[in-house]
Amino acid sequence: MSLTREERKQYDRHILLDEIGEKGQLKLKKARVLVIGAGGLGCAILQYLTAAGIGTIGVIDDDVIEQSNLQRQILYTIDDVGKSKAATTIKRLSRLNPFINFHLFQEKLNSKNAIELFNDYDIIVDGSDNFPTRYLANDAAVITNKPLVYGAIFKFEGQVSVFNYKGSATYRCLYPTSPDPKDSPNCSDIGVLGVLPGIIGSLQANEVIKMVCGIGNVLSNQLLTYNMLTMQQMVLTYKKNTSIEINELNPDYNYACGIKVDDYGITKNQLKALHENYDLLDVRELHERELHHIGGHHIPLSELEKRSSEITTDRDLVVYCKSGIRSKKAVQILKQIGFKNTLFYLNDSIF
């Protein structure tokens, strides 16, 4: 394998670097990298890996673009709302760099597909936003013996690390158990500074480039934390826990992380199956409802207890919010108050 004339032109500023040169650029061309998630982190990771000339890039994400993603998911435009993230990413990035071979996976990474997928790549990069996927990616990376580049963001703070690099510590060494789901809200419930995933995702791409070219120090056994408000960075060291053994995947990472999909959580599709034989309750804030709603009565979660008498239904009640967290809480509150009708909450996005 060699670089074509056009590729040499495209990557000239890399080739000029003694640390990369034509040899390093060829390594980048030969590299195969899988990116989980094409959201906030994924957009930055994918943009820089594509620009850097990673020869084969897999993108796995089953989600569609929402207008509220545009504040940070910079590969997308307003015309893309409703379209597949993974497919749109690849379409856009093929224009940035026509020399890349993209693999499209419009599905969720899960216990059934992870091992086969990971086997086909050299490095895995996690741009997902949830604990079940992080533990799944970690375990699959250990089983398939691939380095995993981790990134996570929360409001104004981010973290980066590289797991399982030449036998280094893994996510389970750093975080042996997942937090209680009620203590780990996501961006759609608490917000996130738009620039943050751009920075953390770029740092993740940087780790990939270093590993492929064999330059610099890889962030293995180290966790970099970044605070956007104070601009303080720290690099914390952690050790491999040799007592942790990972030999097979857990069949249900949601359950393992305490996310119990009980009878009362339903999806948008299951809602359709109720054939409108229910009343709806929206527990989001007024400004969210004004932007978009799917009907029903409106009581923000914070006012639910004192205004519960407004809910006079004796039909089934389906409660909804943005992502299922507030509506789940609302169902618990209504049960405690003594509501006897069947209560459901919508556990996926209403958009």
Ligand SMILES: Nc1ncnc2c1ncn2[C@@H]1O[C@H](COP(=O)(O)OP(=O)(O)OP(=O)(O)O)[C@@H](O)[C@H]1O
């Ligand atoms: N198991 C998984 N397999 C594939 N993609 C995943 C998986 N888990 C999460 N993702 C994807 O990772 C991305 C994370 O993006 P981000 O953190 O910006 O959140 P979002 O879901 O796009 O936005 P918001 O939380 O504001 O609605 C999403 O596109 C999501 O679909």
